[in-house]
Amino acid sequence: MAQERKAAIVGIHEYPLRVAPGVSGMNIKVDSIRAALDDAGLAWSDIDAIYDAQDGEAGGGLQTAAYLGLRPTVIDTTQVGGSSYEFQAAHAMRDIAAGKCNVAVLSYGSTSASNRVAIGTGGRQQAAPNWQQNMELPYGATLIANYAMVKQRHMHEYGTTDEQLAGISVATRHHAMRNPDAVKAMMDLQFVGVNEITTEDVLDSRVVADPLHLLECCMISDGGGAVIIASADVARDCRKAPVWLIGGGEATKYRENGGDITTSAGAQSGPIAFSEAGVTPDEVEIAMIYDSFTITVAVCLEDLGFCAKGEVGEYVAGGRLAFDSGEGPALNTDGGGLSSNHPGMRGIFLLLEAARQLRGESTSQVPDARLAVAHGNGGLLGGTHTGGTVILAKD
């Protein structure tokens, strides 16, 4: 397929705080949208499309435009968990190419840390009885345990080791220590040891749910951000060089009788996105992959085609994921969900850091990075989940 450049990220903002007491999710969204518009050199009234993951308080498809004071011609409320923003970016690409809108905004605001939301270790009983809760709640399967079951099976089936996967945590922390906002995040969230970590540190950290250790798990923070995506015409007059969206893919996967838990929705969304972009994984310098846990990155690297299924242990063990390894791809160069920012739906930060890399603005910059992939995984990797893949290119 011939590559097209019809839509680009022209404005970005990542809300700097990861602990923001007294601030609401909607406050974070608005502050981020204003800052992202300023980054692009666009005005509030230029926005004609809203993509909203129904986050924040009393927002969503019905209320967000009213709250913001906008009259969009496109309202997209795709909510598929943490990958919502990759889905939305792909939809914005499609809507802009179809001429339905010119300036799209994606935003996120969450106060999960200040509200003490136990995303990984808690249980949430819903008000009305439903089939899923009736079959699962009696077993006390936490979110972390769900992902841990994928790691357990991956280790069993392919001989993947704790030591190998720890390389993902080590590379990510290496990047976080270069990012002042990530360092402040870890300080504010009272991490034990805000410093570079080793494989041994990861293996010595306590087990939260076998076989996942604490340093293989993402943080729970406050935070948010905004992305402005514009048509080629608008992008030409913006303040910064456009970061082109050249491919998008979306998919879902769920547990099936006899199914393979070590393969994610990324195995479907990845090839669709790469095909649309007309590029291959070995050309990609920046891999922004949703790191809820080490195993999420591992499975998605395989499914996107960076290495074959079952070979990710060897692939990541040599330290290639560090931005300065000389090998690449550079993984989560902002410090990731493991060590920089994870308020619950990390997908937007994947787009933000990919854009920073392709503009030359990252704190762990890969020299002259030209091609990035942002891959979000939403829901439960070992249960029902979604995969959203977006390919981005430097101007």
Next chain:
Amino acid sequence: MAKRPQPRFPEPHTEPFWEGAQAGELRYQRCVDDGCGEVVFYPRQHCPACGSNELEWFVSKGEGTVYTFSVVRQNRMPGFIDLGAYSVAYIDLDEGFRMMSSVVGVDNPTKDIAIGQRVRVTFEKQETGEYPIPVFRPI
């Protein structure tokens, strides 16, 4: 006695499953529409393979294999806070369905459970209510 959360009703999909648990039966569905035969689990109204509503209930022999598992060390849910380390697992039953459950009755869940282990269902009585919860023990 265990304090696991109870299923709640009315909930039309899962009610026959839990009536089965009260009768000491591990029930699952199969599509009986012409030529389909799909094994269906979790309980549903329709067959996810062909879309038919022609499902019938069957009783499993209750034996299967551990497909994968985790041992939870930290959980703030009521009923689990006091349990200590406990397992959650996906069990592949011999009739061809995969269910979430727990492997119990081992000395140390972090050491005594393995992928591929053969297990058999047991219905664990609960002080939280009238429905026993199907869990599995190594054979």
